[in-house]
Amino acid sequence: MNQAEKEEYLREYGILKSEGKPFFPYAIAKDSLMAVIVIAVIIAASLVLGVQMGAKVNAATSSYDPRPDWYFLFLFEILRQLPVPDLVGLATIGIPTLCMILLFLLPFYDRSPERRPERRPVATFSAIFVMGAMLFLTINGAEAGTPYQLIFKTPSSVIKAGPAAVAKFEGGRLAIAESGCEACHTIGSNGNPGPGPELTAIGARIPAKGIAKTLVNPTYPMPSFKRLPPKKFEAIVYFLSQLK
Template identity: 50%
Template sequence: MNQREKEQYLREYSILKSKGKPFFPYAVAKDSLMAVVVMVVIVLMALFLGAELGPKADPTTTTYVPRPEWYFFFLFEVLRIIKPAMLTPVAAIGVPTICIILLILLPFYDRGAERRPERRPIATTAGILTILTMGYLTYMGAAAGSPNEIDVEVGAQYEPGKLVAAQAGCLACHKIGHNGNDGPGPELTDIANKLPKAAILRTLENPTAPMPSYADMDTERKQELVDFLAQLRGEEQGPPPE
């Protein structure tokens, strides 16, 4: 802000101060009224919508898919679409950190005297795009439901089994390609090179702890899951073991 802008600011400030109203009681009354409106809305939502309650917590399950609160849905969706998995820390930590740093440094790199949105096209456009992007990602994260995608190429006949594997929570303990976790279960990327189809079925129905049993799973879905797992051979596409 140069000397001319400072003088203009001081003149406008003195005019506004002479015509303005004191903070108390005018601003206090407006803030109090808005606080009451917000409280009424929250109480009405609690009375008519209620809390989003899930089933009773089971600390032994490995198939439960946790969901964040709604105000984290946008970040949840970013993590979903980021591929490969090694870039996940960039989305989860790097991007929010950069945004926070930019906000903290805003007074130092935005030294313009203008405050009207139409006279600040870059800042206004950036703000609108940020709000629209976060709104879209929040909507997509809310509508996505449980994870339903495993990023590996399989034949069309194995797509139903791939969907079952994603929805059954297999990625919570296993890794398939670059999807999922490195434990506590073994990697399944090349499970067909180690176990025949019958052994995979027996493992699903009678596993060792802490893996849950899938004996009660619908027969058709279980067979689709077995078929999908039985064709996972990693980069080696040799015949399955006898």
């Protein structure tokens, strides 16, 4: 901005300032009045319409899907993609807090009088980048499978073996998803990379009998699954023995 522009700007600003009303108390009073009205409407609506309750809590559920409301899905996705548990605090509290502080301090470090987006490349790019990243993370978070789901193509050998085999395989898929194996094992694109070994092609390494033995009598920290209902247990063993 050159000197002439600056003087022009200051003159206009002086005129506006002498004609207008100060922000405090006029604008603040208006905003406060509006805030009171909004809160009064919410209180009235909750008194008249009542509070909407969700389904009753079932403490015994084994298929609860921990998932935030859509506007937090981007944070959820960051957390989900974190490869290192030690970084959870940094990613979920550190980075958002830093962004808030940067936004709060914006008037202090960005003193350019320009308002056109194309004349403010850094600010424009930053805003588009942040919004794009949030949109991308939100979509990915919304599409993420639940931890109680096992997304894995049914092997063609199982499909060839007939509908009974497919049904057993599907039973195993569900039983594994419900048993929490994915907390410690990777199966295809599902689960966590440890502490247990990857099971994606376990059937090629260990025969069904060996898998059953591991489930009954595992090495710490893997819990024993010998108390599972026999049908569930067999389905799990069948499922894993088919992964080759």
